[in-house]
Amino acid sequence: MGTDTVRAEVAADEAAGLRREQRGWYFYDWACSVYSTSVLTVFLGPYLTAVARNAADAEGYVHPLGIPVRAGSFFAYSVSLSVIVAVLIMPLVGSAADRTGRKKPLLAAAAYTGAAATTGMFFLDGNRYLLGGLLLIVANAAQSVGMMLYNAYLPQISAPAERDAVSSRGWAFGYASGSLVLVADLVLFSAHDSFGLTQTEAVRICLASAGLWWGAFTLVPLRALRDRHARVSAAAPTGLRQLAATVRDMRRHPRTLAFLLAYLVYNDGIQTVITQASVYGSEELRLGQSTLIGAVLLVQVLAVAGALAMGRLARIYGAQRTVLGSLVAWTLTLGAGYFLPARVPVWFFVLAGAIGLVLGGSQALSRSLFSHLVPPGKEAEYFSAYELSDRGMSWLGPLLFGLTYQLTGSYRSAIVSLVAFFVVGFVLLARVPVRRAIDEAGNPVPDRI
Numbered sequence: 544m545g546t547d548t549v550r551a552e553v554a555a556d557e558a559a560g561l562r563r564e565q566r567g568w569y570f571y572d573w574a575c576s577v578y579s580t581s582v583l584t585v586f587l588g589p590y591l592t593a594v595a596r597n598a599a600d601a602e603g604y605v606h607p608l609g610i611p612v613r614a615g616s617f618f619a620y621s622v623s624l625s626v627i628v629a630v631l632i633m634p635l636v637g638s639a640a641d642r643t644g645r646k647k648p649l650l651a652a653a654a655y656t657g658a659a660a661t662t663g664m665f666f667l668d669g670n671r672y673l674l675g676g677l678l679l680i681v682a683n684a685a686q687s688v689g690m691m692l693y694n695a696y697l698p699q700i701s702a703p704a705e706r707d708a709v710s711s712r713g714w715a716f717g718y719a720s721g722s723l724v725l726v727a728d729l730v731l732f733s734a735h736d737s738f739g740l741t742q743t744e745a746v747r748i749c750l751a752s753a754g755l756w757w758g759a760f761t762l763v764p765l766r767a768l769r770d771r772h773a774r775v776s777a778a779a780p781t782g783l784r785q786l787a788a789t790v791r792d793m794r795r796h797p798r799t800l801a802f803l804l805a806y807l808v809y810n811d812g813i814q815t816v817i818t819q820a821s822v823y824g825s826e827e828l829r830l831g832q833s834t835l836i837g838a839v840l841l842v843q844v845l846a847v848a849g850a851l852a853m854g855r856l857a858r859i860y861g862a863q864r865t866v867l868g869s870l871v872a873w874t875l876t877l878g879a880g881y882f883l884p885a886r887v888p889v890w891f892f893v894l895a896g897a898i899g900l901v902l903g904g905s906q907a908l909s910r911s912l913f914s915h916l917v918p919p920g921k922e923a924e925y926f927s928a929y930e931l932s933d934r935g936m937s938w939l940g941p942l943l944f945g946l947t948y949q950l951t952g953s954y955r956s957a958i959v960s961l962v963a964f965f966v967v968g969f970v971l972l973a974r975v976p977v978r979r980a981i982d983e984a985g986n987p988v989p990d991r992i
Contacts, residue, residue: 564700565709567767569716571693574760575654576717577724578661578686579817581753583622585725585839587664588822589832590746591618591675598670605672614672615826619945621676622818625683626941629930634789636688637927640695641920645770650692654761657685661754665747682754691930695922696768698914703989707862710911711854714903715847722843724756729836746832789924798980799916803928805975806909809870809968812961813905815940816877816898819958823880824891827954834888838895845899853904861991862908863977869901869908870969874962876901881959915981915992940964 595605595614604611612620636653640646660682667675701709728749731738735745793800824830824838857865876897883890910929917925940961947957981988 561700564696564767564769565712567764568693568696568700568709569713570760570763570767571650571654571689572713572717573720574757574763575657575686575689576721577753577756578657578682579717580721580839580843581724581728582661582664582750583683584817585728585821585836586746586749586832587675587679588618588818589825589835590750591621591667591672591679592822592826594667594670594675595672598672607673607676613949615822616945616949617672617676618679618822619819619941619948621679622683622941623945624676625680626687628680629684629687632684633688633691633927633930637691637695637924637930640692641922641924646692646695647765647768647770650689650768651761651765653685653689653692655758657682657689658754658758658761660685661757662751664754665751667747667750668743687930691926693764694910694914694929695926697910698917698919698922699771700768703915703987706911706914707854707857707908710914711850711857711904711907714850714907718843718846718850718903720756720760722840722847724753725836725840725843728752729833729840732836733833742832789921789928792918792921793925793928796916796918796980796983798975798977799913799925799984801971801975802913802916802977802980805968805971806913806929808971809873809965810906810909811940812873812877812964812968813902815944815961815964816873817902818941819944820898823954823958827885827958828883828887828891829885830888830891834891838888838891841892841895842899842902845896846903849900850903850907853901853908856904857908858991862912863972863975863992866905866908866912867969867973869905870965870972872897872901873905874965874969877958877962877965881955912977912992915977915986915989916984917986918984919986 592615595617596603599605599614603614605614605617606612636649640649660678663678664675667678697706697710731749732745735742821835821839824835825832853865853869876894880894883894913929943960944957947960948954977992978988981992
């Protein structure tokens, strides 16, 4: 057998191994996206707000740690606090992953911590708003850590030319999973009497089942993914020192840093819309829980098509231009949301459809764009910084949303305040020369980016 034949067989085996890893990798989106959809987007916001109102005083305030907080703002503040916790944890985990090369055990720990906290939401009832806030903080921080490690696999399991497609398929898997579980949630919630359940019990089951789903399907990527040998010295700095070292290293790649800044801004708006949309729909637009579930289900279904379609657009126009177009769509959609009439579900469904078409693609293409900007051997380190931008710095939007409502008492004012994130993010992203950034990171530049 000739040398060329042996090399061809080795290359074929490696390609087949990468495809197996890619298929397993998609399933972590399938596993954890149900938390984002059923828990964070649909059920927990309105439900935790109702629990906080049960515990509120005559003026409508709860007093965690003696601090007066309007009950309607408690959920948004809890999301912000969970992000701050994630900021403190992610550098520790990211540096450990790069130093040891063992991302998989750390991914398992993060996933099952989040899954356990989510399952524990079954016990959230009455006026236990502090329990709800604590479980939210743990689950949300764990999901951020898990997604950081999951994203760090992307440049290791896909070639540069296929990265947009692989990333988009991962998001599509996640949205398909969210759609499937939301259908079951809608049946359970709408027909809770037929199952001998109260409405509150149905919500608690929907919350807990998301945690069980997360834990069960995490087994698939844990079996398929493999760890690589570490390419970082064992004597490398750890934790917050590692984060500081990463930021210093990024100063050698200023265009990578510029992309992160742009992403930080516009993604903050995206994450806030995701977490606060159900509160806006229930509290300001006076829509029922079944309507909210149906609207989010529409988002999930269209997001599958949107993520795949935007992946194809990226092959024609480039990922950067496609993301910029999506930010224009986000701005127009959010502005229109301010004028939605109360108690008219059809317009909320129209808004949900518009969001669904741009949501998955915005996130998938941003992830694949950043993967080109990561210097080889620093995947977890740089994706730790990316996740800080993705989730770790996404406390500004919920904080602005909560403060605006606290000061004005209007969720319409709170929702329209988020337009600034998309406008500023567009301007910052348009100024990033992506091709030069990829070349400076030491990576091959795709034909279309």
